[in-house]
Amino acid sequence: xxxxxxxxxxxxxxxxxxxxxxxxxxxxxxxxxxxxxxxxxxxxxxxxxxxxxxxxxxxxxxxxxxxxxxxxxxxxxxxxxxxxxxxxxxxxxxxxxxxxxxxxxxxxxxxxxxxxxxxxxxxxxxxxxxxxxxxxxxxxxxxxxxxxxxxxxxxxxxxxxxxxxxxxxxxxxxxxxxxxxxxxxxxxxxxxxxxxxxxxxxxxxxxxxxxxxxxxxxxxxxxxxxxxxxxxxxxxxxxxxxxxxxxxxxxxxxxxxxxxxxxxxxxxxxxxxxxxxxxxxxxxxxxxxxxxxxxxxxxxxxxxxxxxxxxxxxxxxxxxxxxxxxxxxxxxxxxxxxxxxxxxxxxxxxxxxxxxxxxxxxxxxxxxxxxxxxxxxxxxxxxxxxxxxxxxxxxxxxxxxxxxxxxxxxxxxxxxxxxxxxxxxxxxxxxxxxxxxxxxxxxxxxxxxxxxxxxxxxxxxxxxxxxxxxxxxxxxxxxxxxxxxxxxxxxxxxxxxxxxxxxxxxxxxxxxxxxxxxxx
Amino acid sequence: xxxxxxxxxxxxxxxxxxxxxxxxxxxxxxxxxxxxxxxxxxxxxxxxxxxxxxxxxxxxxxxxxxxxxxxxxxxxxxxxxxxxxxxxxxxxxxxxxxxxxxxxxxxxxxxxxxxxxxxxxxxxxxxxxxxxxxxxxxxxxxxxxxxxxxxxxxxxxxxxxxxxxxxxxxxxxxxxxxxxxxxxxxxxxxxxxxxxxxxxxxxxxxxxxxxxxxxxxxxxxxxxxxxxxxxxxxxxxxxxxxxxxxxxxxxxxxxxxxxxxxxxxxxxxxxxxxxxxxxxxxxxxxx
Numbered sequence: 001x002x003x004x005x006x007x008x009x010x011x012x013x014x015x016x017x018x019x020x021x022x023x024x025x026x027x028x029x030x031x032x033x034x035x036x037x038x039x040x041x042x043x044x045x046x047x048x049x050x051x052x053x054x055x056x057x058x059x060x061x062x063x064x065x066x067x068x069x070x071x072x073x074x075x076x077x078x079x080x081x082x083x084x085x086x087x088x089x090x091x092x093x094x095x096x097x098x099x100x101x102x103x104x105x106x107x108x109x110x111x112x113x114x115x116x117x118x119x120x121x122x123x124x125x126x127x128x129x130x131x132x133x134x135x136x137x138x139x140x141x142x143x144x145x146x147x148x149x150x151x152x153x154x155x156x157x158x159x160x161x162x163x164x165x166x167x168x169x170x171x172x173x174x175x176x177x178x179x180x181x182x183x184x185x186x187x188x189x190x191x192x193x194x195x196x197x198x199x200x201x202x203x204x205x206x207x208x209x210x211x212x213x214x215x216x217x218x219x220x221x222x223x224x225x226x227x228x229x230x231x232x233x234x235x236x237x238x239x240x241x242x243x244x245x246x247x248x249x250x251x252x253x254x255x256x257x258x259x260x261x262x263x264x265x266x267x268x269x270x271x272x273x274x275x276x277x278x279x280x281x282x283x284x285x286x287x288x289x290x291x292x293x294x295x296x297x298x299x300x301x302x303x304x305x306x307x308x309x310x311x312x313x314x315x316x317x318x319x320x321x322x323x324x325x326x327x328x329x330x331x332x333x334x335x336x337x338x339x340x341x342x343x344x345x346x347x348x349x350x351x352x353x354x355x356x357x358x359x360x361x362x363x364x365x366x367x368x369x370x371x372x373x374x375x376x377x378x379x380x381x382x383x384x385x386x387x388x389x390x391x392x393x394x395x396x397x398x399x400x401x402x403x404x405x406x407x408x409x410x411x412x413x414x415x416x417x418x419x420x421x422x423x424x425x426x427x428x429x430x431x432x433x434x435x436x437x438x439x440x441x442x443x444x445x446x447x448x449x450x451x452x453x454x455x456x457x458x459x460x461x462x463x464x465x466x467x468x469x470x471x472x473x474x475x476x477x478x479x480x481x482x483x484x485x486x487x488x489x490x491x492x493x494x495x496x497x498x499x500x501x502x503x504x505x506x507x508x509x510x511x512x513x514x515x516x517x518x519x520x
Numbered sequence: 521x522x523x524x525x526x527x528x529x530x531x532x533x534x535x536x537x538x539x540x541x542x543x544x545x546x547x548x549x550x551x552x553x554x555x556x557x558x559x560x561x562x563x564x565x566x567x568x569x570x571x572x573x574x575x576x577x578x579x580x581x582x583x584x585x586x587x588x589x590x591x592x593x594x595x596x597x598x599x600x601x602x603x604x605x606x607x608x609x610x611x612x613x614x615x616x617x618x619x620x621x622x623x624x625x626x627x628x629x630x631x632x633x634x635x636x637x638x639x640x641x642x643x644x645x646x647x648x649x650x651x652x653x654x655x656x657x658x659x660x661x662x663x664x665x666x667x668x669x670x671x672x673x674x675x676x677x678x679x680x681x682x683x684x685x686x687x688x689x690x691x692x693x694x695x696x697x698x699x700x701x702x703x704x705x706x707x708x709x710x711x712x713x714x715x716x717x718x719x720x721x722x723x724x725x726x727x728x729x730x731x732x733x734x735x736x737x738x739x740x741x742x743x744x745x746x747x748x749x750x751x752x753x754x755x756x757x758x759x760x761x762x763x764x765x766x767x768x769x770x771x772x773x774x775x776x777x778x779x780x781x782x783x784x785x786x787x788x789x790x791x792x793x794x795x796x797x798x799x800x801x802x803x804x805x806x807x
Contacts, residue, residue: 346605370669
């Protein structure tokens with residue numbers, strides 16, 4: 001009798017509170033029962049945080065009970081106030097990623113003076129010197145007539161174009177990972193404060209280690225919840241049952257291992273060396289910046305601009321060269337980086353080989369005088385690197401992995417847990433952010449249509465949306481790295497001819513940039 | 521945003537018209553020389569030089585300037601670059617490219633070399649120069665190779681050609697030269713060395729037989745087995761024992777060509793004298 005009265009009262013509640021009662025049931029059943037959440041996200045990196053922010057910002061999903069688990073202390077993920085030093089962990093955010101971050105309200109919390117949009121990209125072949133220049137002008141697809149019309153004072157020819165086409169986002173924006181993460185954390189904090197009047201249904205479990213993930217126990221009777229198909233996360237602070245367990249926990253994802261999802265791929269036998277460099281250019285905020293990438297047979301080396309006269313280096317090279325680079329003194333490392341962009345490939349390999357007798361600085365001085373700039377294809381306004389920031393040289397191994405599927409029963413994978421990619425196209429974090437956006441949208445759709453957010457009805461849409469696209473990008477980047485791994489022979493001739501042709505096809509270049517930017 | 525759009529369009533306008541001063545390299549518009557004595561050639565000119573010097577040096581093998589021109593015309597695009605990279609890959613070769621030493625009669629003082637001990641490289645070089653009657657100054661300047669460093673590599677190869685003769689002991693006659701050229705082809709892969717082997721048609725039958733039986737096999741085998749001779753810093757090796765250097769480089773000395781020819785000549789002379797004597801005797805005796 002009392003239960004039917006209770007049930008009737010429950011049914012009269014608004015859907016928001018009714019749902020939250022359902023989802024947080026059984027907390028009174030004793031301490032042995034795990035705490036149930038609607039969505040548990042393991043991993044507090046940029047992808048996990050953006051996913052949780054998207055859930056919390058969207059009106060349909062903002063009432064779901066969400067937990068974020070990370071073993072690090074997330075409150076200390078702040079950037080330094082020092083404008084002279086930049087972290088060596090930077091990512092290039094495409095316009096699509098920026099749009100997503102703006103949409104969830106996180107970008108306004110980022111320190112904009114520490115992010116650098118760049119408007120052009122110079123890519124050239126280290127063996128043959130053939131080069132290609134990407135400019136946001138190609139993307140805008142304006143012709144000579146439009147250009148002349150625009151120059152007339154008082155012209156309104158651009159006014160009829162849609163806002164996002166004219167908005168100047170350039171090719172991409174370089175942003176430190178710590179900057180993105182702290183912006184997302186501030187947004188989550190802001191959202192928490194907004195909803196502090198409601199029951200607190202977002203838990204950030206930081207400094208919490210995940211000890212194991214298992215399926216729940218069989219139900220003991222008809223009254224208790226049947227958690228035998230639910231993932232239960234055992235942490236250092238207790239047990240958590242997840243209606244949907246999202247793995248954003250990096251390349252060696254425990255969630256993926258729990259779900260038994262194979263992730264085939266291969267190691268590239270390359271290490272990515274990162275550093276923060278000082279350039280000799282005098283840069284003001286109005287200058288248009290360019291990103292540079294040179295494809296050497298040992299791997300591509302890229303110089304990505306940061307605010308001021310700073311730049312971020314990403315140099316994929318053999319493990320032996322990476323080990324040697326990390327042992328060099330700061331002036332020698334600077335000389336080696338200058339050499340990587342200006343000397344012939346065999347000179348660079350000799351400089352970094354163990355049996356080289358002279359220091360890289362002297363080698364660079366001599367070999368640069370004997371290497372004509374026209375033969376290496378280095379762009380005319382390429383800056384000279386003057387020094388490297390203390391303590392910013394690091395390296396990590398490069399590999400390619402792609403999970404066979406991104407979803408399982410009450411499991412979803414986003415970010416590096418789902419795929420690892422070569423850094424040569426700067427797409428790793430962007431694919432992860434797109435995953436987070438897509439999964440959040442599918443969960444919102446599921447909630448709006450009354451589905452169980454952990455069921456295949458909700459999750460299959462995410463898989464079909466993202467898997468093929470990610471596979472295409474990973475495949476193209478992998479083939480590029482293999483094509484540019486040849487140091488001589490017909491492949492060099494073929495790829496140089498292809499690049500020369502592509503350089504002259506502005507429309508095709510614009511389409512390629514649009515595809516890489518991911519703008520829908 | 522307004523300023524940034526006009527910046528874009530301004531740059532676009534600047535990039536649009538091809539600058540009219542972009543002219544291709546033609547005989548009426550040669551680029552400036554990259555080093556003293558450099559003569560930039562178009563592709564057609566280089567091809568004509570290669571053909572002309574090939575046939576010219578075949579007709580008259582004493583035209584060393586034609587042989588030099590043939591070498592330079594056929595060395596690009598790949599072969600001289602490969603040679604320079606081989607020099608850069610070797611620590612000694614790298615030092616040679618850095619110091620850029622030249623071998624002329626001023627830098628190689630023959631009087632001092634003659635006074636060195638018997639078995640040294642310098643003494644053998646001086647002795648070979650005296651025996652063959654040549655001096656280090658007979659080498660032409662490189663003119664038709666565009667990159668200055670590759671031009672120096674070619675010049676160094678040419679100037680150390682005499683050292684190759686000295687260390688293998690082969691003389692400067694056609695037979696000896698062809699053997700050295702075969703050795704150099706297996707060692708440096710320059711096309712001119714292989715093209716010079718066409719001159720076997722100028723050898724007499726006996727010489728040709730000797731060349732194909734003995735010297736060609738020796739040359740190719742040793743050239744492939746030995747280290748790159750162009751990487752030897754000869755100026756520093758002048759006082760090394762020649763056998764030690766040969767062992768280090770992996771070169772075995774072939775049968776001495778001049779001695780072989782002398783023995784054969786003497787044998788033939790003796791046979792001819794014996795025949796003449798018999799004929800004369802026969803004539804006297806009425807046989």
